Amino acid sequence: MEHYDSVLFSRMLTELTLTFHIIYATIGVGVPLLIFMAQWLGIKKQDEHYILLARRWTRGFIITVAVGVVTGTAIGLQLNLLWPTFMELAGNVIALPLFMETFAFFFEAIFLGIYLYTWDRFENQRKHMLLLIPVAIGASFSAVFITMVNAFMNTPQGFELENGNLINVEPLIAMFNPAMPTKVAHVLATAYMTSAFILASIAAFRMMKGSNHIYHKKALLLTVKIGLVFSIAAAIIGDFSGKFLAAYQPEKLAAMEWHFHTEEGAPLVLFGILDEENDIQYSIKLPYALSILAHGNPNAEVIGLDQYNEEDIPPLYIHYLFNIMVIIGMGVTFIGLIYVVANFLRRTFIHNKWFLTLLVLTGPLCIIAIEAGWWLAEVGRQPWILRGILRTKDAATTSNHVDVMLYLFIALYIVLGIASMIVLIRMFKRNPVEKELQDVKGGG
Amino acid sequence: MSHELIGISVLWCFLFGYIIVASIDFGAGFFQAYSVLVKKEHIISNIIKRYLSPVWEVTNVFLVFFFVGIVGFFPSTAYYYGTILLVPASIAIILLAIRGSYYAFTTYGSLKSNMWTYLYGFSGLFIPASLSIVLTISEGGFVLQTNSSIELDYLNLFLSPLTWSIVILSLTSVLYISAVFLTWYASKAKDEEATELMRKYALIWAIPAILTAAGIIVELRLHNIHHYERMIDLWWMFAISFLLFLLTIRLLWLRRSYGLAFIVLTLQFFIAFFAYGVSHYPYLLYPYLTITEGFTSDAMATALIIAFIAGFCLLIPSLFLLFKLFLFNKAYLEGKTK
Secondary structure: OHHHHHHHHHHHHHHHHHHHHHHHHHHHHHHHHHHHHHHHHHHHHOOHHHHHHHHHHHHHHHHHHHHHHHHHHHHHHHHHHHOHHHHHHHHHHOHHHHHHHHHHHHHHHHHHHHHHOOOOOOOOHHHHHHOHHHHHHHHHHHHHHHHHHHHHHHOOOOOEEEOOEEEOOOHHHHHOOOOHHHHHHHHHHHHHHHHHHHHHHHHHHHHHOOOOOHHHHHHHHHHHHHHHHHHHHHHHHHHHHHHHHHHHOHHHHHHHOOOOOOEEOOOEEEEEEEOOOOOEEEEEEEOOHHHHHHHOOOOOEEOOHHHOOHHHOOOOOHHHHHHHHHHHHHHHHHHHHHHHHHHHOOOOHHHOHHHHHHHHHHHHHHHHHHHHHHHHHHHOOOOEEEOOOEEHHHHOOOOOOHHHHHHHHHHHHHHHHHHHHHHHHHHHHOOOHHHHHHHHHHHO | OOHHHHHHHHHHHHHHHHHHHHHHHHHHHHHHHHHHHOOOHHHHHHHHHHHHHHHHHHHHHHHHHHHHHHHHHOOHHHHHHHHHOHHHHHHHHHHHHHHHHHHHHHHOOOOOOHHHHHHHHHHHHHHHHHHHHHHHHHOOOOEEEOOOOEEEOHHHHHHOHHHHHHHHHHHHHHHHHHHHHHHHHHHHOOOHHHHHHHHHHHHHHHHHHHHHHHHHHHHHHHHOHHHHHHHHHOHHHHHHHHHHHHHHHHHHHOOOOHHHHHHHHHHHHHHHHHHHHHHHOOEEEOOOEEOOOOOOOHHHHHHHHHHHHHHHHHHHHHHHHHHHHHHOOHHHHOOOOO
């Protein structure tokens, strides 16, 4: 019983840290690219607005980076503290990308420090802009390496187990595992997409509040365009992810689609709830769609949950998470598409209050989708921490103090979350764009 | 050289790097808070801010590098230390989180209140205290092994004089290292008032730092005789370290070449730190874990070493650029550029 508790609390603490960290991590991966785009446009078009955009985004970015750094350190250490058995095994096989992630982050941290303090040091602004390239590369590669580790947890390979001993370890084979391509691509695309829409939300919010400044319109158009490109990319990658799951983790796909019986020409279940007998109620069934998603062929056979023992099946509530993620993804893509097309056709309804409200919602919605996606990825891998090799319940720490730590960290994240919000809001309220633009003009 | 020896040496170097940069950082935070408390803020605040601003993130990475690296090279440490360190390491994470984020909040955001300066400054002293516990635990005698698990013997750890000597050593050396560095930094910035004040702090903290260091060797004799004897075998390394300590003090006393003083101090700590490490060899955790038993596979070790060399080739020029722009740039130091 005691052992059971430490597993539960370890899971809760890990989930809590990841849920909190992923917001800041996503922004940390995506925003450098957007700052780079804005600064590049500003230099190319000799447009002060884009330069100011880059400056203001950087100022906010640094706050989120700070929280991302400290929560990233927390999750890195917590993996060892809460899952010592898993990390001992993982350390033997998948340590390489973890190790390289620190280098990528090191690289990013150094150049971010330089970038921040050298706005006015270079005669040639391009030189200053170039400093962002290592920042963006470091940020993106941090995500790539960490996602490789997560992919390994889903499709472990590159080693053999013999009487409980690891032999024939091949670090590169472990790194480039089957789950890696779709997972890495999906994480990167959605991080860029989410960051773009968060910044779009801010611009739309300013316009909704009555600011008519061209600065906000430029910001909105730039961010929605970038967000749209990556949301379309995310949708395409999603299709590949379905095919990957069908081939390598069919139980995860079956659980998230509530696909109970192995059959050909399988329909895709959208929405719905499960009743007590595990029958699906109130759902929409798209005929053949699951077979197409899984195998690209409407008549293909899709493996159902009936092929698995009960103790090997993930919790069925991941279907809701999957739906939330997909619906938000499609909805946000659609809003972005309307905005870009209408802007091209010079329709003015996109600057009406109701449409701006929709745009304001895109950022928060994307964050919800990111959370749902990570919960889906992690809960969908249960009961395994390392699929097929090590069960979550056997990997947790045996310490009896996890619950106290959980409460401490809840308090920490509340403080950090609220403080970072207050700081960000105050930072931009005290120094609105209009004022800063005048200062630039006034100052020469 | 065997792979495990390369591995532990690289990690030990990074831990040393962390100890130096983090000490400067923690000490600077403390001196700043202290200066606010005694209303001497105007003297050293500027110097400290100008140093800390561009490098605070980099400090943290050294620590992350160390613990990711040690789990990579010695995966069994994840099991042993991961299990026993839950409470002390969690507390250290929380303190690091508060400290790191509030630094950014106050510097880049407009959160300005003396309370945060105090919180920031004094939490910086608790972090080395909580992290140094790991060194105490590694000496053995604080881990209870039951048939299915291992656990930390909190009471014993809390009551041990060794624990407290190591904690005090961590605090005194943090303040000493930081004060010497800031003396040099202030003198490079041609800020005489700040240089004098930091020099005074450096001299004040030098004595307790060396006394506690010597005290620990005595404590170890009672606690872990095996380790103590191995340290005595390396007496000459500690002797060199002590001579370097005297040289730093002399330079500070004579107000001469503060830059050299800091380099000598770094060497002093480097030699003592390696003498300690070598005498600890081959144990990672007395008596459960040695570096050969806990070592990863050959393939992984090779991969990690290659990755390390490649990464190092990227990092060294980047760090050089950072230092060139902020530590050794005259205009920046003297506050002429922003």
